Amino acid sequence: MFVYEKKLQYPVNIKTPNAKLAAVIVSQLGGPDGELGASMRYLNQRYAMPWGELKGLLTDIGTEELSHIEMVGTLLYQLTKNLTVDEIKRQGFDKYFVDHTTGVYPIAASGMPWTAATIQSTGDTLADLYENLAAEQKARKTYDNILRLSDDPDVSDAIKFLRAREVVHFQRFGEGLRFATDKLDSKNFYACNPGFDKNCGC
Amino acid sequence: MNTNHAELCKKLAAADFALWDLHLYLDTHPGDLNAVGVCNKLQKNAAMLRAEYEAACGKLTAADAHGVEWLCDPWPWEKGGCDC
Numbered sequence: 001m002f003v004y005e006k007k008l009q010y011p012v013n014i015k016t017p018n019a020k021l022a023a024v025i026v027s028q029l030g031g032p033d034g035e036l037g038a039s040m041r042y043l044n045q046r047y048a049m050p051w052g053e054l055k056g057l058l059t060d061i062g063t064e065e066l067s068h069i070e071m072v073g074t075l076l077y078q079l080t081k082n083l084t085v086d087e088i089k090r091q092g093f094d095k096y097f098v099d100h101t102t103g104v105y106p107i108a109a110s111g112m113p114w115t116a117a118t119i120q121s122t123g124d125t126l127a128d129l130y131e132n133l134a135a136e137q138k139a140r141k142t143y144d145n146i147l148r149l150s151d152d153p154d155v156s157d158a159i160k161f162l163r164a165r166e167v168v169h170f171q172r173f174g175e176g177l178r179f180a181t182d183k184l185d186s187k188n189f190y191a192c193n194p195g196f197d198k199n200c201g202c
Numbered sequence: 203m204n205t206n207h208a209e210l211c212k213k214l215a216a217a218d219f220a221l222w223d224l225h226l227y228l229d230t231h232p233g234d235l236n237a238v239g240v241c242n243k244l245q246k247n248a249a250m251l252r253a254e255y256e257a258a259c260g261k262l263t264a265a266d267a268h269g270v271e272w273l274c275d276p277w278p279w280e281k282g283g284c285d286c
Contacts, residue, residue, distance in 0.1 A: 005262045008278045010215060011208075057229040064222070074279040168223065175230035 002063070009067040010161045014078035014154050019093035022079040023109060024149055026096070028162070029072045030106025030114035033138035035162075039065035041119040041135060048123040048195040051183065057176050061169050068162055073104045075158060125195040129177040136170035210255045217248040 028034045042062030049055045080093070080102040088097050095111065106114035120131050143163035150156045183201040185191045192200035221244040228237055252262070260274055261267035276282040 003263055003265070006260075006278060007211065007215065007262055009219065011212060012279075013281060053229060053232065057226075060226055060229055064226075070278065077279045078281070168226070172226055172230055179230060 002066075008071055008074060009064070010071060010158060012071055012074045012078065012154075012158045014075065014152070016152060016154075017081055017083050017087070018079050018152060018155070019083055019088055019091035021150060021152060021155055022076050023091075023093055023096060025072065025075055025079070025146055025155070025159075026105075026107055027109040028139070028142055028146070029069065029076065029104070031108035031110075031112075031142065032118040033135065033142050034106070034108075034114070035065050035068040035072055035139075036106050036114050037116075037119045038062075038135060038139060039069060040116065041121065042132065044119075044121045045128045045132075048121070048125070048128070050125060050194040050201065051179070053179050054125070054129075054176055057172060061172065064165070064169075068165065071158060071162065075155065076104050077102075079155070123195055124193045125180050126177070126189060126193075128195075129173060129180060132173045133170060133177065136166045136173060140166035140170070207259055210251070210258055214248070214251045214255045217244065217251045220244050221248050 030036055039062050042058045042065065046055055046058035046062065049058055083091075083093070083102065088094055096105075096107075099105075108114075119135075120128070122128050122131070140163055143159050143166065146159050147156055147163070150159065180194070180201075181189050184194065185201075194201040221241065224237060224241050224244060228234065228241060231237060256262060256266075260271060264272055
């Protein structure tokens, strides 16, 4: 089960509303490389993981991603609070506004709603771990692009924290992959799938 | 947000983060007993700061606060001091 803590993992305090920035940051909530996808990917993959080290890693990183969803939601909420209709129009937020007002909705910056089609849970230990390494780099890339677009130090501060977490998670998944291959036939890692085949790995 | 709330909040976030990051490290290095020892120390520090925060700003989990005590503002996405 999950227990909610009534606090953010890292403080978010936006002083100036900015709908233009919100319209791109929303991609890290509901976009192809966003935090919702990250969390769903790891929390669903973990059932097929054969060893405690990997079950723990996916549970823990998947749970941390839930707190990142909350941080991105907070950024969106604070960036769009108290905007006037005129500002919404001038800052190009009208296309989002017409369906969602200033509510937080998981969607990519392109307008594509969040879809499970952007994630995988293969039931294959190595395929899932390689997917996760790529996912962390893709999320890091989006945060780098948000930093290129952001001119608000309060936004950039929170985004830099989230970016750094992608780098750490990439490192941990690399160690998880190394752990998995150490358990397998060193001459052929792919001889069998430890998440499905019997007597595969020790 | 009053300074006390912001300060306590920041301190607790930092303490919890240090503990969490080392916890993740231990998922892939479970045999590092030195790191387990550091983790235990960080855990004590985080528990102390949590108690301090909760005494000033209200409980953090639904298991420890009910009704108005749980429902009081601000929620994590909102700005404002703790008046719980």
